[in-house]
Amino acid sequence: MKRTAALLLALATAPAAAGCSAALGAPASVTGADTLVIGVKPDQPGLGLRTGEGRFEGFDVDVALYVAGHLGVAEEDVRFTAVTSAQREEVLASGDVDLVFATYSITEERKSVVGFGGPYYVAHQDILVRADEEGVEGVRDLEGRTLCQGEGSNSADRVIREKGIAAELHEEPAYGDCIAPLLEGEVDAVTTDDLILAGYLAEEPEGLRLVNAPFTDEQYGVGIALEDVAGCEEVNRALTLMYQDGTAEKLLGRWFGDTGLDLVTSVPQFVGCG
Ligand code: GLU
Numbered sequence: 652m653k654r655t656a657a658l659l660l661a662l663a664t665a666p667a668a669a670g671c672s673a674a675l676g677a678p679a680s681v682t683g684a685d686t687l688v689i690g691v692k693p694d695q696p697g698l699g700l701r702t703g704e705g706r707f708e709g710f711d712v713d714v715a716l717y718v719a720g721h722l723g724v725a726e727e728d729v730r731f732t733a734v735t736s737a738q739r740e741e742v743l744a745s746g747d748v749d750l751v752f753a754t755y756s757i758t759e760e761r762k763s764v765v766g767f768g769g770p771y772y773v774a775h776q777d778i779l780v781r782a783d784e785e786g787v788e789g790v791r792d793l794e795g796r797t798l799c800q801g802e803g804s805n806s807a808d809r810v811i812r813e814k815g816i817a818a819e820l821h822e823e824p825a826y827g828d829c830i831a832p833l834l835e836g837e838v839d840a841v842t843t844d845d846l847i848l849a850g851y852l853a854e855e856p857e858g859l860r861l862v863n864a865p866f867t868d869e870q871y872g873v874g875i876a877l878e879d880v881a882g883c884e885e886v887n888r889a890l891t892l893m894y895q896d897g898t899a900e901k902l903l904g905r906w907f908g909d910t911g912l913d914l915v916t917s918v919p920q921f922v923g924c925g
Contacts, residue, residue: 687719797839
């Protein structure tokens with residue numbers, strides 16, 4: 652990891668003269684990194700799914716590899732590691748991970764702790780219910796029902812706090828852990844980003860139903876250390892290119908082409924770095 656290496660080097664070579672010590676406090680950047688550690692989800696089919704030891708696949712993984720390539724880091728020099736929603740800020744702030752591509756919505760609260768490149772896509776929160784569940788056609792119908800979310804996600808907040816809908820919250824470590832309780836009737840709905848729900852629906856098409864009543868914009872950002880503004884700007888250059896050269900359209904088609912969701916293939920409006 653470049654940041655750790657840079658810090659060790661700075662410590663080892665720190666000159667005694669106060670006037671020359673600026674290098675010690677200079678922010679490390681993913682620009683010019685030789686290797687990268689990238690956090691992705693392990694349990695979200697189509698986005699980030701673990702396929703073996705240290706191996707992951709999905710849209711977020713492919714976007715991460717594209718950005719890494721633009722930063723000059725080859726695929727074999729990228730190490731993917733699993734992150735849960737709740738871990739994302741922590742692993743970036745600690746420097747354990749260089750970048751996070753993990754269905755990570757850009758929010759004001761999170762922006763005070765981490766930086767965000769992008770968004771590289773805008774998803775929309777929707778609702779997944781059991782196929783035989785009647786009476787859930789939109790977000791208002793969640794009133795009085797039990798919702799499952801992965802810890803550290805913002806999805807329940809969008810319903811309960813932002814929309815003032817009185818729903819019960821049931822939390823699991825991750826969204827993948829919500830599907831069994833939903834199928835078994837322990838919870839009434841899973842409400843989160845449509846891209847995530849589409850992945851679970853594809854695995855259980857008989858037992859589940861996607862309501863298809865989107866009610867938020869979820870701007871998927873590239874999580875990066877708060878102080879790495881140069882890195883964030885380089886990430887944005889990569890994302891612009893990814894849309895311009897047709898890669899974004901190709902990847903969206905590959906991972907979500909069968910979902911029936913409306914896929915937007917133009918570059919999203921970036922939130923800006925720093
Ligand atoms: N995009 C939402 C969030 O960042 C929900 C999905 C997730 O937790 O990864 O909170």
